[in-house]
Amino acid sequence: MSDTQEHAAAKARGGKLGLVLLLATVACVGIFVIWGVWRAAFPPLPPFQGQMEGRTISISSKVPGRVKEVLVEAGESVRAGQVVARMHLPEIEAKLAEARARDRAAEAQQSMVDEGLRPQEKQAAHAEWERAQAAADLDRKTYDRIAALFRDGLVSRERHDEARARMLASADQAAAAKQAYDLAQAGSRPQEKAAASAETSEAAAVVSEVASLADDVELKAPHAGEVDKVVLVAGELAGAGFPVLTVVNLDDQWASFNIREESLPGITVGHVFKARVPALGRDGIDFKVYYISPRASYATWRSTREDSGYDMKTFEVRARPVEKIEGLRPGMTVLVDRER
Structure with missing residues (x-):
């Protein structure tokens, strides 16, 4: 092949290569323009942005x-x-000391009521009953003798009546002494014991109340x-x-999002989504929704012009990480990418 022919073939090949490059450039420009138009018509949705909170x-x-x-x-x-x-807390400490003193006094009073009279007092009551009974027996015997003499006409009626009156009075005194001794043996009445027990319980309750404050x-x-x-x-x-x-429980954390209701479709309780936490440099973290509720400040619907639609409510959505994430802390930002 001559030099002229080789030059012509090379020129032909160069023309074809240029045409291919031109077509490739035009295709790339077309693709870029189409992509730009599509992005302009359908811009990417901003991610849901939330924040970690803790109990x-x-x-x-x-x-x-x-x-x-x-x-x-x-x-x-x-x-x-x-x-x-x-x-x-000096005031509480003083009240606690006072309550404990009253409790001890109530317990001592209940002990006195439960035990009744002391042994010496019971012995004295028994001795008084015996003395009164002995006097009653003596006055009864004296009356019997006076009554016999009165029937024989040896004593006057006045003396007979005096002896009878002394006998009856002595018998009443002996009966009263016996009742006093029985009461000493029986101790306090059930009502007195119940009242003392109630006072003791009340005093103990006051001690418990003040002690709980002193804690x-x-x-x-x-x-x-x-x-x-x-x-x-x-x-x-x-x-x-x-x-x-204040103390925060790092084992009880959740991410809180404010989401307008037009973005809620697909977000339900139990829904699991992927999120990223910039502070940890991690993405693909699973969060599970457990709470959806309208925000209080946006909970009331307000109508607008009929030709321009209506106002949207904003809902608070809370989601917990499915697994414990090391280093996750309240205040960190949580981002969830959205798809059209």
Whole structure:
């Protein structure tokens, strides 16, 4: 083949290659334009953005007092039942001492009622009954002699009546002494014992009530977790129910989303979706929806112009991680990609 022919063949091949490149460029530009138009017509939906929240409990005293010391710091892990703060409650301590004193007095009173009279008092009552009975026997015998003499006409009626009156009075005194001795033996009446028992129970209940308040001298963590905030420090006054510190339970966390109702289709209780947590650098984390409820501030529907539709409600959707995620903490952002 001559040089001229080779040059012509090379030129032909170059033309074909240029045409292929031109067609490829045009195709790429067309594809890019079509893709741009499609993206403009159907832009990607923004992801649902939520935030991790945790169960937080405020630790406070049931009675007002002054914080004596706080034993933990924010961010510190605590175990269930651990003492996290101590209070200074002098008024409660004084009331507890008073209640215990009243309880001891009530118990002593009940013991007296239950035991009845002391042995010496019972012996004295028995001796009094014997003395009165002996006097009654003597007066009865004296009356019998006077009555015999009166029948024979040897004594006057006046003396006879006097002897009879003494006999009857002595018999009444002996009967009264016997009843007093029987009462000493029997002890207190059932009503007195019941009243004493009720007073003792009441005093014990007061002690228990005040003691339960005095237990707030030591504030304890109700469950294991992490100290979120230390609200009050040593020396500050704490009102009843005002938190001294808060503890968050890291084992009870959930992600909270605010979702408008037009985006709710497909989101139901029990639904599991994939999410990513930027703070952990992880995606594909399974979350399971357990709660859907309208937000209070958006719960009331308000109509707009009939030709422009209507207002949408916003719902709070809560979802818990299916498995425990190490390092997951309240406040972290949770993102869920949406598909058309």
